[in-house]
Every structure is written in C-alpha cells, then in structure tokens.
Amino acid sequence: MKLSTRSRYGTRMMLDLAQHYDEGPVQIGNVSKRENISVKYLEQLIIPLKKANFIKSIRGPKGGHMLAKPPEEITVGEIVRVLEGGINLSNCIENPEVCNRTTRCLTRGVWEEATKAMYDKLNSVTLSKMINDDSSS
Amino acid sequence: MKLSTRSRYGTRMMLDLAQHYDEGPVQIGNVSKRENISVKYLEQLIIPLKKANFIKSIRGPKGGHMLAKPPEEITVGEIVRVLEGGINLSNCIENPEVCNRTTRCLTRGVWEEATKAMYDKLNSVTLSKMINDDSSS
DNA sequence: TCTAATCTATAGCATTTGGCTATAGTATAA
C-alpha cells in the first residue's frame, strides 16, 4: 500500500520545476543534482508528463524542461494519476471475473470510495500550494 | 497503488463470518469454498486478525472461527490496517533519511493527508453496513 | 555545416514484494 517512487519522484521533479518556473528551461541534470534522482530515471518520468501536457521541453544546447502551465494549475492528483500504473485500490472494477458470487459488489464499493477519497485530497493540492505551505523555505 | 490481496481477501472472510454471525463457529474450509480462497492462505490471515481481537477460534471437531464482536463494531479500516503491511503511502515518515534537503517535507504532508483521507473513509464503513447496503442480497 | 548539448526510445536486469503452497506440528471434543 505504498505509492511508487515514480509518483513520488515525479512529484518532486514537478515541484522542482515549479520552484524554477519563470527562469527558463531547466536542465534535467540540475534537477537530478538537487533532488538526488538519476538522470535516466527522471528522463523516463518526463515522457508521460509531457504527453499529459504538464511539461514542455526545449531541445538543443541551453534547452531543458519547464512546466507547461503555471504551478497553481497543476495538482498532485494529476501527477500521480499520470505516473502511477493503475488508479484503483482493487482491479475488480475492470475485471469483474475476479469476484466470486457470494460477496460480489459487497467489497467493491468500499475500495472505490476509499480510492476516491484519496484522489479528492490529492486533487485539492496544487504545486503552488505545496510551495507556499512550506514553512522551512 | 493496489491494495494487497491480504486486505481484500481478509475483508471478504470477515464479511463471510459476519454473514454467519450467530450461527456458531464457522469452519475455515467453508469460507474457503464460498469465497474461493485457499484454506492455507486464509489460515495465515486469521492469525493477525485473532491477535487484533477481531476473530476468536474454537478448536477441535465442530470448532471453527467467528467474529469476536458484532459486525457493527468492526470497520473495514481496522481490518485493512491489521492485514496491510504499512499504512502509509510513503515511508519517508518513518525514515526521514530518504528525503533530500531541497524538497523535504514539501511532499510528505500530501502523502500523509491522502493516506488519512483514505482511512477516514474505510473507518466509516462497518461490516454490518456493508451487508445492509448490498442491494443484491 | 558541424558538433556538443540536450532530449527520446527501448531493452534489460537485479531486487523486492506479493501470493500462495508445503511441511510439521499442537490442541481438543467426541
């Protein structure tokens, strides 16, 4: 019942980009140093985030990555949804055949509701909110 | 980001026991047949549930297992907490050294809040509620 | 035009975790 490092590292990267928003493109190597995450791993996380239109990239020398929209318009929930494999606590929703007759549906609803509660919370937090709420910066 | 089968199977077993509450001890073999879960796997799940005082067992022939308290006093959240390994989306709470300086604490709070939101929901659902809410029974 | 600095894509692998099975018991009602 852990979030994958994809989500957690990806969120940290997005937060790093948010902190350097308006400073032009940020090189992935710099994010790597600051966040202590391998360049190659970050590169993998960038791909889906670009496809989801959260990051835009500029190629060539002096290129780099930056948020595709302002930090107040990106929520943690969106980032997690993009990076995490599935978004449900159980997969009996997509695959009803894993249920047996006796307690079918009895447990399903709870897992759905709990998943929703979690994402509702994550959706309520934007990158700018995270930065502003930080008391140590 | 899936719940383990321990939690899901364990919840189904508890639900099964709840449905046969007041019928005397339930043999693990019967739960196994009804829920289509291996006896040996169920036996493993019973141990922690007994330690947490959610199940009591009677040995010998005609023995079996039963809920240690009424279904309305047991919540899904309690069951999941007992059966799931960790209860947090991230383990940077217990192990602060996995955090790096730059974004320390910035992300931690979100994971904590989302975890709490999920458990708040699970804690609000009792076994009896699940049975009564079922429209197909 | 060339090239260094960057981003892109895919494959692969080592470790961990999850999910389950097997073995060897212990306890007890009939």
Place this chain on the structure above:
DNA sequence: TTATACTATAGCCAAATGCTATAGATTAGA
C-alpha cells in the same frame, strides 16, 4: 485415541518495482 480442527514457519514462483545501459534523434550556436 483419533479425527477434525487450528497454529507456526519455511520456502518458492511470478510479477512488479526501481533503476541502468545502449543507441539514437534533434537542434542552437560556433
């Protein structure tokens, strides 16, 4: 005393995770 239950621990296979490596494509600037 024995069949029917429950208890405890070890081990194994498969899948997922977390990361690394290799090869290549793009492009601003000299």
